[in-house]
Structure formats: structure tokens, C-alpha cells
Amino acid sequence: MLGADAIVKCLEAENVDYVFGxxxxxxxxxxxxxxxxxxxxxxxxxxxxxxxxxSGLARVSxxxxxxxxxxxxxxxxxxxxxxxxxxDSIPLVCITGQVNSELLGSDVFQEADITGAVESFVKYSxxxxxxxxxxxxxxxxxxxxxSGRKGPVLIxxxxxxxxxxxxxxxxxxxxxxxxxxxxxxxxxxxxxKVIGELxxxxxxxxxxxxxxxxxxxxxxxxxxAQKYKIPVVSTMMGIGVMPTRHPMYYGMVGNNGKxxxxxxxxxxxxxxxxxxRVADRAVSQPDLITENKVLVHIDVDPAEIGKNVGAxxxxxxxxxxxxxxxxxxxxxxEHEEWISLLDHYRETMQKKRHPDPAYVDPAEFIRLLSEQxxxxxxxxxxxxxxxxxxxxxxxxxxxxxxxxGGMGTMGYSIPAAMGARxxxxxxxxVAVCGDGSFQMSMMELATMRQxxxxxxxxxxxxxxxxxxxxxxxxxxxxRYSVVDLSGSPDLEKLAMAYDMKFMRxxxxxxxxxxxxxxxxxxxxxxxxCIIDPMDLV
Amino acid sequence: xxxxxxxxxxxxxxxxxxxxxxLFSRRGYNIESITAGVTADPRYTRITIVTSGDDVxxxxxxxxxxxxxxxxxxxxLKPNESVYRELAMIKVRxxxxxxxxxxxxxxxxxxxxxxxxxxxxxxxxxxxxDKIDAFIDLLDGYEILELARTGLAGLGxxxxxxxxx
Numbered sequence: 001m002l003g004a005d006a007i008v009k010c011l012e013a014e015n016v017d018y019v020f021g022x023x024x025x026x027x028x029x030x031x032x033x034x035x036x037x038x039x040x041x042x043x044x045x046x047x048x049x050x051x052x053x054x055s056g057l058a059r060v061s062x063x064x065x066x067x068x069x070x071x072x073x074x075x076x077x078x079x080x081x082x083x084x085x086x087x088d089s090i091p092l093v094c095i096t097g098q099v100n101s102e103l104l105g106s107d108v109f110q111e112a113d114i115t116g117a118v119e120s121f122v123k124y125s126x127x128x129x130x131x132x133x134x135x136x137x138x139x140x141x142x143x144x145x146x147s148g149r150k151g152p153v154l155i156x157x158x159x160x161x162x163x164x165x166x167x168x169x170x171x172x173x174x175x176x177x178x179x180x181x182x183x184x185x186x187x188x189x190x191x192x193k194v195i196g197e198l199x200x201x202x203x204x205x206x207x208x209x210x211x212x213x214x215x216x217x218x219x220x221x222x223x224x225a226q227k228y229k230i231p232v233v234s235t236m237m238g239i240g241v242m243p244t245r246h247p248m249y250y251g252m253v254g255n256n257g258k259x260x261x262x263x264x265x266x267x268x269x270x271x272x273x274x275x276x277r278v279a280d281r282a283v284s285q286p287d288l289i290t291e292n293k294v295l296v297h298i299d300v301d302p303a304e305i306g307k308n309v310g311a312x313x314x315x316x317x318x319x320x321x322x323x324x325x326x327x328x329x330x331x332x333x334e335h336e337e338w339i340s341l342l343d344h345y346r347e348t349m350q351k352k353r354h355p356d357p358a359y360v361d362p363a364e365f366i367r368l369l370s371e372q373x374x375x376x377x378x379x380x381x382x383x384x385x386x387x388x389x390x391x392x393x394x395x396x397x398x399x400x401x402x403x404x405g406g407m408g409t410m411g412y413s414i415p416a417a418m419g420a421r422x423x424x425x426x427x428x429x430v431a432v433c434g435d436g437s438f439q440m441s442m443m444e445l446a447t448m449r450q451x452x453x454x455x456x457x458x459x460x461x462x463x464x465x466x467x468x469x470x471x472x473x474x475x476x477x478x479r480y481s482v483v484d485l486s487g488s489p490d491l492e493k494l495a496m497a498y499d500m501k502f503m504r505x506x507x508x509x510x511x512x513x514x515x516x517x518x519x520x521x522x523x524x525x526x527x528x529c530i531i532d533p534m535d536l537v
Numbered sequence: 538x539x540x541x542x543x544x545x546x547x548x549x550x551x552x553x554x555x556x557x558x559x560l561f562s563r564r565g566y567n568i569e570s571i572t573a574g575v576t577a578d579p580r581y582t583r584i585t586i587v588t589s590g591d592d593v594x595x596x597x598x599x600x601x602x603x604x605x606x607x608x609x610x611x612x613x614l615k616p617n618e619s620v621y622r623e624l625a626m627i628k629v630r631x632x633x634x635x636x637x638x639x640x641x642x643x644x645x646x647x648x649x650x651x652x653x654x655x656x657x658x659x660x661x662x663x664x665x666x667d668k669i670d671a672f673i674d675l676l677d678g679y680e681i682l683e684l685a686r687t688g689l690a691g692l693g694x695x696x697x698x699x700x701x702x
Contacts, residue, residue: 119556120563124606127551144606178580179548179609303600306593 024070051081056419072110148182210237211275411440570688
């Protein structure tokens with residue numbers, strides 16, 4: 001057995017179904033060995049999207065996403081995808097081929113110091129120098145990626161190591177990492193303190209972040225919130241923790257969130273932040289969330305607690321375990337006035353839009369779309385104005401809402417939707433992007449066609465990089481610089497070129513039947529919606 | 538801004554020092570000195586870092602460093618509970634008349650002369666940073682040709698809170 005065979009065996013042992021990647025000489029031994037395996041390979045059209053696709057797969061399946069690319073430019077191209085997964089705490093194992101280990105450091109063809117380059121974007125990285133180390137390293141890598149605060153791990157494997165004989169393949173049953181032991185269970189004393197504060201609180205609220213979804217704790221959180229009538233708001237990454245129309249859910253916080261969600265958070269007297277970083281877009285003024293209130297900060301990563309805001313009660317651990325433990329305690333918690341106040345806010349603080357009827361109104365369109373989408377559908381939002389509209393108007397029922405709230409990488413939605421669809425082939429998967437973000441990933445239409453991945457794509461077309469245009473509108477008094485997307489392809493012809501179904505919507509007039517037709521297609525479809533170029537989120 | 542001494546016990550893997558120093562630089566933490574050496578158990582390296590910052594920053598440094606997969610333990614070595622030492626080597630230009638003056642300062646500080654040539658000598662001095670700074674101050678009037686300092690190494694006093702090895 002060779003090193004490359006050992007890698008494939010490791011992936012099999014980890015129950016990997018798909019590897020997203022792009023070959024080159026330095027990773028060819030691996031791609032040769034994987035032909036002997038049931039694992040399916042997906043040839044992505046640019047390496048960055050291999051990591052995004054793996055991210056989409058990881059987020060809906062709870063498994064580690066895997067990508068494999070070649071050395072040099074292959075490896076450097078994947079960095080943005082890795083950095084995105086790191087910012088969003090998505091578990092990935094990224095395998096990079098490397099030049100012959102004897103030539104390392106001599107700047108040979110397609111050599112890049114990838115472990116050095118990704119250092120600040122990975123949870124950990126390995127440069128494999130001995131093929132016999134492969135089983136241990138892969139076991140550790142999968143464990144590190146998918147435990148504690150999840151994130152990407154990179155394994156760089158020189159071609160000679162892939163071709164070297166492995167004496168005996170023995171996949172370890174457990175990891176033995178002396179220095180890595182994430183805290184899973186919350187401290188009992190801290191949990192009692194939280195209960196103590198909850199029984200005193202008049203205006204408690206939970207703010208749920210992406211960590212709740214990563215720890216698969218939605219059920220536990222919902223049950224807890226329901227039992228004690230605690231209202232819930234979420235960050236962008238936490239959308240979907242509660243169904244949008246759940247009576248206890250009061251929307252997304254942040255500068256692009258719902259005004260009533262922010263007000264609810266600011267006026268609370270007990271704020272339970274869980275799985276959220278308290279980053280600038282969600283909480284622009286950290287002092288507001290500690291003013292006149294007790295802040296409980298729950299996170300599996302102790303470094304997040306106290307990084308942006310000091311918490312009165314820090315609670316380190318996995319959200320699922322903590323909500324299980326919190327639910328074991330019996331206490332009384334009465335705050336009907338608070339709930340009716342928040343209901344009042346929600347009713348009266350709705351944002352009014354004044355759409356131009358000559359165009360598709362993205363807000364109403366997204367609302368109609370989500371009404372018609374299946375309950376357990378996966379909605380993938382890209383980055384830009386489209387993302388904010390998606391966050392504001394998509395209605396999560398029992399499905400998932402995916403977006404990159406941490407890194408905000410344009411072009412994320414299409415590859416991530418492909419990964420999500422492969423992970424759950426029975427589910428409806430819709431990617432919603434703008435014409436800017438679409439063009440960052442439109443090469444993946446070929447991947448979708450080649451591997452029959454029926455992702456449904458919506459392009460909200462306004463011929464602008466809308467989010468930046470909006471920023472320039474407010475900040476530079478309409479001096480638009482480098483935001484005009486003239487020259488973009490005719491999407492109908494593009495769809496034809498890829499042999500894809502195409503639909504176009506000009507106004508809201510036929511929106512409902514167009515959406516119905518769009519969702520009814522079995523194959524991948526591209527739906528272009530012409531929106532007002534001057535619209536603001 | 539207070540000077541703080543941190544002691545780390547880390548896996549003795551390749552790249553561990555760059556992971557730690559990289560974390561300090563990208564998060565904007567200051568490194569005044571860093572020393573590293575293998576412990577009695579060759580699987581581990583002990584690192585002493587002198588940094589500065591208020592308590593909030595120090596807390597973040599500890600948490601971010603502890604998060605690195607290779608780091609087994611990090612703690613602050615508080616001055617009253619620890620011993621710190623640094624080694625300095627100082628090459629001073631000395632002619633025959635000046636030599637005796639330098640030697641008398643060396644004696645007072647219990648430093649050592651480890652090399653003598655006809656127009657220079659090298660002094661080796663071990664101590665805490667204040668002692669070394671004071672010694673260098675006293676050499677005012679002589680020409681220091683070259684100076685090498687190792688940076689602080691330290692251990693906590695006694696057997697409480699010993700993190701192995």
C-alpha cells in the first residue's frame with residue numbers, strides 16, 4: 001500500500017462520501033488511488049469553490065467537508081475558501097499535494113509554502129513527511145476539524161510521500177492529543193448562576209449565533225425557550241435556529257437586522273449570548289449589551305468570551321450540552337409583560353419599503369419564494385444586497401439558511417448549494433445571489449451539469465455591485481466607483497450554453513406562477529429577476 | 538502597560554514557535570522577548586514570553602494561545618512567585634588602561650569574563666532584566682561593540698502549580 005492508498009482508506013474510515021477538488025501532478029497519486037474507492041470525486045472549476053462546496057456539505061450534514069487540490073496555485077487558490085470556513089467555523093479537511101519533499105524550500109515549479117500561508121486561517125495544519133504517519137494525522141485532522149470550535153484543517157502531502165510504501169495500515173480508533181482537549185460540558189456552578197439570574201430576570205432574551213447550529217442544538221434551545229417563555233433573537237449565522245414565524249422568535253439583530261430585534265436585545269435585563277462572537281456587524285456597540293443588564297456568554301471557544309465584550313457569567317461548553325443541562329433545572333420565570341412588549345415592537349417596527357412596480361421587488365419575491373419552498377428546503381444566500389434581503393425576508397420553516405456571515409465571501413452560494421444538495425439529495429436547494437456574486441462562481445454551472453446536481457439558482461440582477469453602490473450612495477454622495485457591471489453576459493444565452501433551463505422575471509406580476517414553475521423543475525434552473533438598480537436594503 | 542511573563546508548555550513539533558509568534562503578531566500582541574528550549578521530556582518545549590498589556594489583553598493572549606492545538610499549558614509567572622533569568626554577552630572595547638575599570642564592574646556584578654583580546658573583552662552576565670540593564674548603564678563611558686541578550690527564561694517557585702517537567 002502506498003501513502004495515497006492510505007489517504008483514501010482514511011477518508012473511507014471517516015465515511016467521506018464526496019471529495020471536491022482539482023487535480024495537478026502533485027496530487028495525482030491520490031486521485032489515482034481514489035479510483036479504487038466508492039468515494040465520489042467532484043471536479044470543481046476553481047479551487048476556492050472546492051472549499052465552499054465542502055462547506056455547504058458540512059453545514060447540512062454535520063460531517064467534515066473534504067477537498068483535495070494540487071500544490072502551488074491549486075493550494076493558494078483554495079485559501080479564500082479555507083479562510084471563509086475558518087471565519088464561519090465550518091469543519092473542513094483540505095488536502096493539498098506538495099512537491100517532492102526533498103525539493104521543499106527550493107522554489108521549484110508549483111511549490112508554495114501552503115502550511116505557512118494558511119497559518120492564520122486554519123485550526124491546525126500538517127506537513128506529512130512520513131507516509132506511515134498518514135493514519136494518525138488524518139484521524140487527528142478529522143477530530144480537530146469537527147470538535148470544539150469547528151474549523152478547517154489542512155494536510156499538505158508531498159508527492160513522494162503519497163508514493164511511498166506504508167508498512168501497515170492501521171486507522172486509530174481514538175485520538176491521543178495531549179494538548180487539545182475542548183471543553184464540552186458547561187461548569188455546573190456557572191449553569192446554576194444562569195438559572196439564578198433567569199429566575200430573577202424580568203426581561204430575559206437569548207441571542208443565538210451560528211454555534212447553536214454547529215452544535216446541532218436547535219431542538220434543545222427551542223425547547224428551553226418554549227418552556228420558560230424566553231424570547232429569541234439571532235445573528236446572521238444563527239438564522240434558522242428558530243423557525244422565522246415561531247412566536248418566540250424576534251428576528252435577526254445587527255446593523256442589517258430587524259429594528260425590533262435590536263431593541264429587544266438592548267432593552268433586556270438578561271441577555272444570553274450563545275454560539276455568537278459578538279462581532280461588529282451583529283453588535284456594533286458592545287457596551288449596549290452589557291449596560292443595565294446581565295450578560296451570559298455561552299461559547300465552546302473560551303477565547304470568544306471576553307474578546308469583544310466582558311460577560312458577567314462566562315459559560316464555556318457545547319450549546320447542546322448546556323441547554324440540556326439548563327433544561328434539567330426547574331425554576332419559575334414569569335415575564336408576560338416583556339413578551340407583549342416585544343410583540344408590540346414586532347408589530348409596529350416593521351420596515352416599510354416602497355418598491356418600484358416596474359421591477360421585481362426582492363423583498364416580496366423572496367417572501368413568496370420561501371412560502372412556496374418545501375418546509376425542509378436549504379436556502380443559500382450569497383453576499384451583497386441579496387444577502388441582506390435574504391436574511392430579512394426569507395422565511396425558514398424547518399429547513400436551513402446558509403450564508404457566510406463571518407467572512408462574507410462573494411460567490412459562496414452556488415458551490416455551497418452544490419455541496420448541500422449532494423449531502424441531502426432529497427431536499428430542495430436554492431441559491432440566491434446577485435449578478436456580481438453569480439459571476440464569481442458561474443463557472444460552477446459546468447460542475448452542476450456534469451455531476452447532475454440540480455441546484456436552483458436565482459440571480460437578482462441590478463447591473464451593479466449593489467452593496468458597494470449603496471455604500472457609495474450614502475458615503476460618497478452617489479460618486480459611483482467601479483460598481484457598474486455592464487458587460488455581464490446574457491444569462492439566457494449562458495444558461496443555453498450550459499444546457500440549463502432558464503427563466504426571467506421582470507415584475508412582480510407573474511411572480512407566483514414563475515416561482516412555482518421554477519421550483520417544479522427537476523433539473524437545475526437559472527431564474528433571473530430584474531430588480532431596481534437603485535434599490536437599497 | 539505592564540510587563541508580563543508568560544510560561545508555555547508546548548508540543549515539540551516543527552513550526553510550533555512560528556505558530557505562536559505568528560499569533561502574537563497578527564493579533565497585535567507585543568513580544569518583548571521569547572525563549573524556547575526542550576524540556577526534560579523531549580516531547581515538550583518550554584517557552585518563556587515577555588509581553589505587555591493590560592489585564593484584558595493578557596486574558597485574551599492566554600486564551601488565544603491556549604487555543605492553539607500544540608499548546609498544552611500557558612500561565613503567567615508573577616514576579617513574587619517566580620524566578621526569572623536572562624543571559625547577556627557584552628563585547629566591550631578595552632585598551633590596557635580601561636581593562637581594569639571594566640573588570641571591577643564585572644566583579645561587583647558577579648559577571649564573568651569569557652574572552653579577552655588585546656583591544657576587547659566579552660562579559661557574560663546572568664540575572665534578571667533590571668540587573669542586566671544596570672550593568673549596561675554602568676558601562677557608560679566604554680564602547681560596547683556588540684551585545685547579545687537571550688531574553689528571559691523563568692520558572693515558578695516551589696512545587697505548587699508545576700506543569701510537569
